[in-house]
Amino acid sequence: MYAAAFSYHRAASLQEAVKLLQDLGDDARIIAGGQSLIPLMKMRMTRPAALIDINFIPGLSEIQNSKGELRFGALARHADIEDSSVASAIPIVHDCATGIADVQVRNQGTIGGSLAEADPSGDWGTALLALDTTVVCFGPGGRHTVPFEAFIKDAYTTVLAHDEIVTAVHVKMPPKGSGGAHLAFKRSAPVYPTVSASVQLTLEDHNTCKDVRVILGCVGLTAIRAKEAEAAVRGKSLSEKNIQAASEAARAAAEPQSDMRGSAEYKRALVATLVKRAIAIAARRARGEHAEAGHEYVGR
Amino acid sequence: MNMSDVKKVLVRVRVNGEAREAEVEPRTLLVEFLREHLNLTGTHVGCDTTYCGACTVTLNGRTVKSCTLFAPMANGAEITTVEGLSKNGKLHPIQEAFAACHGLQCGYCTPGLLLSTLQLLKTNPKPSTEQMRKGIAGNTCRCTGYQNIFKSIRAAAAEMEKR
Numbered sequence: 001m002y003a004a005a006f007s008y009h010r011a012a013s014l015q016e017a018v019k020l021l022q023d024l025g026d027d028a029r030i031i032a033g034g035q036s037l038i039p040l041m042k043m044r045m046t047r048p049a050a051l052i053d054i055n056f057i058p059g060l061s062e063i064q065n066s067k068g069e070l071r072f073g074a075l076a077r078h079a080d081i082e083d084s085s086v087a088s089a090i091p092i093v094h095d096c097a098t099g100i101a102d103v104q105v106r107n108q109g110t111i112g113g114s115l116a117e118a119d120p121s122g123d124w125g126t127a128l129l130a131l132d133t134t135v136v137c138f139g140p141g142g143r144h145t146v147p148f149e150a151f152i153k154d155a156y157t158t159v160l161a162h163d164e165i166v167t168a169v170h171v172k173m174p175p176k177g178s179g180g181a182h183l184a185f186k187r188s189a190p191v192y193p194t195v196s197a198s199v200q201l202t203l204e205d206h207n208t209c210k211d212v213r214v215i216l217g218c219v220g221l222t223a224i225r226a227k228e229a230e231a232a233v234r235g236k237s238l239s240e241k242n243i244q245a246a247s248e249a250a251r252a253a254a255e256p257q258s259d260m261r262g263s264a265e266y267k268r269a270l271v272a273t274l275v276k277r278a279i280a281i282a283a284r285r286a287r288g289e290h291a292e293a294g295h296e297y298v299g300r
Numbered sequence: 301m302n303m304s305d306v307k308k309v310l311v312r313v314r315v316n317g318e319a320r321e322a323e324v325e326p327r328t329l330l331v332e333f334l335r336e337h338l339n340l341t342g343t344h345v346g347c348d349t350t351y352c353g354a355c356t357v358t359l360n361g362r363t364v365k366s367c368t369l370f371a372p373m374a375n376g377a378e379i380t381t382v383e384g385l386s387k388n389g390k391l392h393p394i395q396e397a398f399a400a401c402h403g404l405q406c407g408y409c410t411p412g413l414l415l416s417t418l419q420l421l422k423t424n425p426k427p428s429t430e431q432m433r434k435g436i437a438g439n440t441c442r443c444t445g446y447q448n449i450f451k452s453i454r455a456a457a458a459e460m461e462k463r
Contacts, residue, residue, distance in 0.1 A: 002327055003370075004327075005325065005326075005327055006326055006327060007306055007307060007326065010375075034370070035350065035368060038350075038369070042348070056375075102439075103434075104356055104363045105350065105368075105438065107362040107364055108364045108368070188437075189434075189438060299437070300430075300437075
């Protein structure tokens with residue numbers, strides 16, 4: 001399959017990329033890993049007249065632990081994050097990176113591209129909402145940061161102006177006694193999840209939930225923060241009854257649509273199950289126990 | 301935009317150790333660049349939708365789906381295709397293992413699976429079955445049911461450990 005014809009421009013710096021976006025106009029798009037954009041272009045669901053390739057801009061792939069934050073360059077590939085001992089300091093980040101699509105896609109796709117694409121089924125959009133995340137953007141006025149909860153406005157829509165680019169993603173280290181998990185269920189490895197769920201919680205003593213975030217992916221136009229689910233466990237013990245209440249509240253908070261991945265009812269059932277599992281795993285991790293979490297699929 | 305309006309782009313790569321170049325339309329996919337412009341037809345087009353992995357090649361040491369990269373994005377890259385696996389007419393141990401263990405039937409997915417196996421064993425010389433499953437999760441085979449592929453990977457790992 002061929003994409004519609006476009007002109008190709010290789011940016012050597014962020015300044016040049018911004019200038020190209022301004023000069024080439026509204027039909028120009030940035031390309032990073034291309035793992036979402038290229039399939040969309042091949043299916044002619046989008047037809048940019050110009051592509052600006054930022055893969056050759058140096059210094060955009062670093063992963064650092066600095067000033068209490070994990071800092072990811074926008075071009076850090078999912079596989080870079082999966083393999084990074086620095087990034088594994090936040091388990092939820094590792095769960096997410098290691099479960100995205102398959103080896104080949106993780107080798108090429110980028111964290112910055114995933115956020116800028118704002119696909120409602122994208123894993124990073126769900127996992128990073130469970131943490132204190134800021135997106136670093138670069139435009140004609142220089143660099144500025146946007147809290148992640150304000151960055152994605154709608155499906156495939158961010159606050160980025162046409163001449164702005166994501167350059168980095170900063171994730172605050174969770175406090176001591178905090179644990180998280182990102183879980184997803186997908187039909188097979190290469191596809192987007194049917195449903196994903198991210199939970200980050202902080203324990204006060206061994207079993208009281210001091211603070212918590214519950215995020216649902218793939219079941220709305222953007223990732224959904226399930227506040228009623230959080231209220232069901234915040235300030236309370238993580239008893240089976242309270243976890244069940246949180247899982248039911250999450251089921252109610254989901255806004256799924258029936259599609260080829262499953263019926264709305266099926267997706268709600270998945271939400272309830274994944275949230276229940278994610279809370280249990282997050283709690284074990286908060287206690288310092290080892291617990292596996294990640295993407296489930298047939299043939300795994 | 302008309303095709304005639306588009307400026308062609310010179311793409312220079314090293315494929316299987318050899319410097320190659322061609323001037324192509326920017327929308328040329330890497331797999332088409334390899335097959336149609338460099339005449340390296342070992343890399344297959346399967347689903348053409350980033351699913352099946354038949355088009356898998358190694359780009360700067362890491363596997364990618366070459367149907368999901370525009371050729372200009374690979375400029376300057378070091379690429380290995382299935383044609384680069386054998387050395388001096390002798391098959392790579394991974395190729396030997398797939399042949400010996402019947403790791404293929406129709407063979408269409410095999411070029412991609414060989415390169416995914418190479419990537420897996422390079423990072424993990426003794427993978428568990430679970431790790432093998434994860435390592436080739438991006439490659440679809442509709443013939444074998446995968447069991448003989450796992451046998452092949454185990455045999456290749458054992459042989460490569462000896463060398």
